[in-house]
Amino acid sequence: MAKVVGYINLHSDISYKGLTERRPVASVSFLGRYGIIDFVLSNMSNSNVDTVGILIKEKPRSLFKHLGNGNSWNFNSKSGGVSLLYNEKYANSPMYNHDINNIVENIAFLEKSKADYVVIAPAHIITTMNYAEVVDAHAKSGAEITMVYQKINNADEAFVGSDFLRLKGKQVMEIKNNKGNRKERNISLETYIINKKTLLKIIQYAQKVSSFFNLRDTLAYLCDERKIMAYEYKGFARCIDSYGSYYKVSMEFLDMDISTQVFKSTWPIFTNTNDTPPTKYLKNAIVKKSFVANGAVIDGEVDGCILSRNVTIGKNAVVKNCIILNGSKVCAGAHLENVIIDKDARIEKKTELIGEEEPLYVREGDVV
Structure with missing residues (x-):
C-alpha cells in the first residue's frame, strides 16, 4: 500500500468579514458544532492519511485551541497525527507568506516522512473526497502530479474567482481564473496529488523562478514543461470563499437532501466534543x-x-x-x-x- 502524507493548505486570501477578523477561515464555526477545517481533516482520517501537516497562514490562536492534540479526528497517532506548521519567519510579510515558503520553513515534516505521495487540499472547499481513491488513480496513471477537478454547469454562479483547468484528454494544459462568464467549467478543487520527490523538486524550482510564487502559481507555470494529469471528482463539493457563500452554504445544509450527501454513517465527520448539557x-x-x-x-x-x-x-x-x-x-x-x-x-x-x-x-x- 502506498504511503501518503497530507497537507491542509490554509494559505488563501479568503475572508468572511468580521468572522475572520481574529480567526482563520479554517476555525470559523460551521453548522453549530464544527469548524470548517473538520471536513477536510475528516477526509484525511477516513482516507487513512494519518500524517497531516496544517499549513497555517495567519491568526493561529483559535486554530490551536480548536485542534488541540488532534486526537478528535481519529488519526493513528503511532504512525503520524496532526502537525501545526506555522511560518513565523514570514508571518508578517504578505508576499512571502505563502504555502511554498511554509513548506520550506517546516521542511523536516516532509523530509522525515516515509511517504511516496503527498495529498494537498484546502479547508474552504467542502467535499467528501476519498483521497485513497485519488492516490490509487494517480499511481496507476504513472503521473508525477495530479490535479483534482469537478465538471460543473453553473460556473457563472458557483466557484467564481476559483481556477478552472483547460484539459486535453486527462492532461492539464492551462490553469485559468473562472470569471463567471461561462456555465460549463472544469473547476479546480485545489487538491493535488504529487510524488514526494517531485514536490521537493518543485519547491526548489519555484524559489528560483520567483520568490513570490505559491504552489498554484508554480503548477500553472509548469503546465508547458511537465505532464500534469487531472482526476475528475464527481461527489459533493461546495466552495466557501466569501461571507455570502458562508451564509448560503450553511443554509443549504438545512435541506436534508444536501446534508445527507455529507453526513453519512460510512464517512463520519469528526470534531472536538464538548461536555455540555442537552438543549x-x-x-x-x-x-x-x-x-x-x-x-x-x-x-x-x-x-x-x-x-x-x-x-x-x-x-x-x-x-x-x-x-x-x-x-x-x-x-x-x-x-x-x-x-x-x-x-x-x-x-x-x-x-x-x-x-x-x-x-x-x-x-x-x-x-x-
Missing part, C-alpha cells in the same frame, strides 16, 4: 428546520437557523434564517432575520435586526 426547550419554544447544538436554551420561535453551543433565545423572541455562534444571547421579545451573530454577543437594546441583501453581522462579544 433545553422551554414552554414557548417553537423550532422548525434548524440545527441546534448542545447547551442551547430556547424559549422563543426559531425557524431556519443554526444555533451553536450555549446559545440562549429569550421568551417569545422570533429568530429566522440566522446563524448564532457560541454563547450568544437573544433577549425576550426580539425579532431577528438574516443575521449572523458572532460568539458571546448579546442582543438586548436593539431588539429588531433584519439583514437585507446580505446577512447583518454582529461582532464577537458586542452588546447590541
Whole structure:
C-alpha cells in the first residue's frame, strides 16, 4: 500500500468579514458544532492519511485551541497525527507568506516522512473526497502530479474567482481564473496529488523562478514543461470563499437532501466534543428546520437557523434564517432575520435586526 502524507493548505486570501477578523477561515464555526477545517481533516482520517501537516497562514490562536492534540479526528497517532506548521519567519510579510515558503520553513515534516505521495487540499472547499481513491488513480496513471477537478454547469454562479483547468484528454494544459462568464467549467478543487520527490523538486524550482510564487502559481507555470494529469471528482463539493457563500452554504445544509450527501454513517465527520448539557426547550419554544447544538436554551420561535453551543433565545423572541455562534444571547421579545451573530454577543437594546441583501453581522462579544 502506498504511503501518503497530507497537507491542509490554509494559505488563501479568503475572508468572511468580521468572522475572520481574529480567526482563520479554517476555525470559523460551521453548522453549530464544527469548524470548517473538520471536513477536510475528516477526509484525511477516513482516507487513512494519518500524517497531516496544517499549513497555517495567519491568526493561529483559535486554530490551536480548536485542534488541540488532534486526537478528535481519529488519526493513528503511532504512525503520524496532526502537525501545526506555522511560518513565523514570514508571518508578517504578505508576499512571502505563502504555502511554498511554509513548506520550506517546516521542511523536516516532509523530509522525515516515509511517504511516496503527498495529498494537498484546502479547508474552504467542502467535499467528501476519498483521497485513497485519488492516490490509487494517480499511481496507476504513472503521473508525477495530479490535479483534482469537478465538471460543473453553473460556473457563472458557483466557484467564481476559483481556477478552472483547460484539459486535453486527462492532461492539464492551462490553469485559468473562472470569471463567471461561462456555465460549463472544469473547476479546480485545489487538491493535488504529487510524488514526494517531485514536490521537493518543485519547491526548489519555484524559489528560483520567483520568490513570490505559491504552489498554484508554480503548477500553472509548469503546465508547458511537465505532464500534469487531472482526476475528475464527481461527489459533493461546495466552495466557501466569501461571507455570502458562508451564509448560503450553511443554509443549504438545512435541506436534508444536501446534508445527507455529507453526513453519512460510512464517512463520519469528526470534531472536538464538548461536555455540555442537552438543549433545553422551554414552554414557548417553537423550532422548525434548524440545527441546534448542545447547551442551547430556547424559549422563543426559531425557524431556519443554526444555533451553536450555549446559545440562549429569550421568551417569545422570533429568530429566522440566522446563524448564532457560541454563547450568544437573544433577549425576550426580539425579532431577528438574516443575521449572523458572532460568539458571546448579546442582543438586548436593539431588539429588531433584519439583514437585507446580505446577512447583518454582529461582532464577537458586542452588546447590541
